[in-house]
Amino acid sequence: MQRIAVVGAGSLGTITGALIAERGYEVVLVDANAAHVEALNRSGAHIAGHIDRVVPVTAALPQDVTGEFDLVILLTKQVYTEQALEPFLGRLSPEGVVCTLQNGTPEQHVAEIVGAERTLAGNVRFSAIYRGPGESQLATTWEQTLAHSFDVGELDGSLTDRLRETAEILSSVGHCGLTDNITGMKWSKLLINSTFSGLSAACGGTFGEVIDAPPLMRAALHLLDEGIRAGQAAGIDIESLGPAPIDAFTLDGEWSAERTIAFFTDSIEKHRQAEASMLQDLRKGIDCERDFINGRVIEVAERHGVEVPFNRLAYTLISQAEAERTVPRFADGVAAFEELLAGVEPAPAEGAAAGGLR
Numbered sequence: 081m082q083r084i085a086v087v088g089a090g091s092l093g094t095i096t097g098a099l100i101a102e103r104g105y106e107v108v109l110v111d112a113n114a115a116h117v118e119a120l121n122r123s124g125a126h127i128a129g130h131i132d133r134v135v136p137v138t139a140a141l142p143q144d145v146t147g148e149f150d151l152v153i154l155l156t157k158q159v160y161t162e163q164a165l166e167p168f169l170g171r172l173s174p175e176g177v178v179c180t181l182q183n184g185t186p187e188q189h190v191a192e193i194v195g196a197e198r199t200l201a202g203n204v205r206f207s208a209i210y211r212g213p214g215e216s217q218l219a220t221t222w223e224q225t226l227a228h229s230f231d232v233g234e235l236d237g238s239l240t241d242r243l244r245e246t247a248e249i250l251s252s253v254g255h256c257g258l259t260d261n262i263t264g265m266k267w268s269k270l271l272i273n274s275t276f277s278g279l280s281a282a283c284g285g286t287f288g289e290v291i292d293a294p295p296l297m298r299a300a301l302h303l304l305d306e307g308i309r310a311g312q313a314a315g316i317d318i319e320s321l322g323p324a325p326i327d328a329f330t331l332d333g334e335w336s337a338e339r340t341i342a343f344f345t346d347s348i349e350k351h352r353q354a355e356a357s358m359l360q361d362l363r364k365g366i367d368c369e370r371d372f373i374n375g376r377v378i379e380v381a382e383r384h385g386v387e388v389p390f391n392r393l394a395y396t397l398i399s400q401a402e403a404e405r406t407v408p409r410f411a412d413g414v415a416a417f418e419e420l421l422a423g424v425e426p427a428p429a430e431g432a433a434a435g436g437l438r
Contacts, residue, residue, distance in 0.1 A: 088156030091208035094216035098125035098135040103252040119214030129217035184372035202232035207354035219354035229254030233262030268319040275303040277356035282397035283413025288352035306388040313384035
C-alpha cells in the first residue's frame with residue numbers, strides 16, 4: 081500500500097498517523113479541526129504522556145484531500161462516519177480499502193457505504209487524550225502500547241495479503257494481531273467499552289478512579305454480564321477477555337467476583353491516566369458515542385429479550401450530561417450505581433461481608 085489516510089486525527093489518530101509517518105510511509109492525517117491541522121503541518125505531531133516525541137507530518141482538512149488512497153484508517157467517532165468517508169468515496173485506488181478502528185461495531189455500516197469488499201475492521205488497544213492543536217497524550221504505558229496496539233480482521237474471517245499488509249502498517253505503533261473472528265473480537269472490545277468507558281463517562285472519572293471505587297467495580301461485573309448475555313443471545317461468538325472462556329466472566333461463571341475484579345483492576349492499571357472518549361466529548365460539550373456503546377448493548381438486548389439495567393443506567397447518566405452539556409460528578413455517579421446495586425444484589429447474611437457477590 082503506497083498512500084494512506086488516517087481519518088479522524090484526534091487523540092488516537094494523531095499518534096497512529098504520526099508513528100506510521102515516522103516509519104516512512106506516505107500518510108495524510110485528516111481532521112475537521114482547522115487549528116489542529118494547521119498546528120500539525122506547522123510544528124509536527126507532538127506525542128506527550130508516556131513518551132515525548134515530535135514527528136513531522138502532513139495533515140489536511142477533509143475538503144482539501146487530493147489524490148487516491150490505498151488505505152483509509154477510520155478513527156472518527158461513529159456519529160461522523162458518513163461525512164468522514166464521503167470525501168474518499170471517489171478516492172480509493174482500485175484495490176483500496178477502509179479499515180475502521182472505531183469504537184463499537186461499525187463495520188457493517190462502513191461496508192454499506194464503501195462496500196463489504198473494501199472493508200476491514202479492527203480494535204485499538206491503547207488509550208490517548210487530545211491535548212490541543214498538534215498534541216495528543218499517550219495514556220497507556222509505552223511498553224503496553226508496543227506489546228499490543230491493534231487487532232484487525234476481514235469481515236468474512238479470511239486471512240488475506242491485504243489484511244497482513246494493513247497489520248504491518250499499523251505495527252508502526254505497536255504489535256497488530258490478526259483475527260478470523262472480527263465480529264466476536266469487536267463485541268469483546270464493546271464489552272470493555274460499555275463497562276469501563278461507560279462507567280468513566282457516566283461518573284466523570286478516569287479509569288484509575290473507576291477501578292479504585294469498589295461500588296463501580298461491582299457494577300462492572302453486572303455490566304459485563306449484561307453485555308455477554310446480550311451478545312450471546314444474538315449468536316455472536318464473543319472472544320475471550322482473558323485467560324478463560326468468555327462465560328467465566330458472567331455473574332454465575334467459573335470465576336469469582338473477586339478474581340474477575342482483580343483481573344480487570346490489573347489490566348486497566350496500565351491505562352490509569354486515561355478517561356473514556358465519551359467523557360472527553362462531554363468535557364468538550366459535544367455529542368458522544370453513547371448510542372454506539374452502551375446504547376448498542378441495549379439495542380441488541382432489547383431485540384433478544386435480555387434485561388440490561390446497568391447499561392440503561394450508564395446510558396441515562398451519559399445522556400443527561402450530554403443534554404445538559406455538563407460533566408457528571410464522580411460522587412453522584414457512584415451513588416447512582418450503589419442505589420442500583422442495592423436493588424439487585426441480595427442482602428448479606430448477618431455477620432457476612434457486604435457485597436452480595438461471590
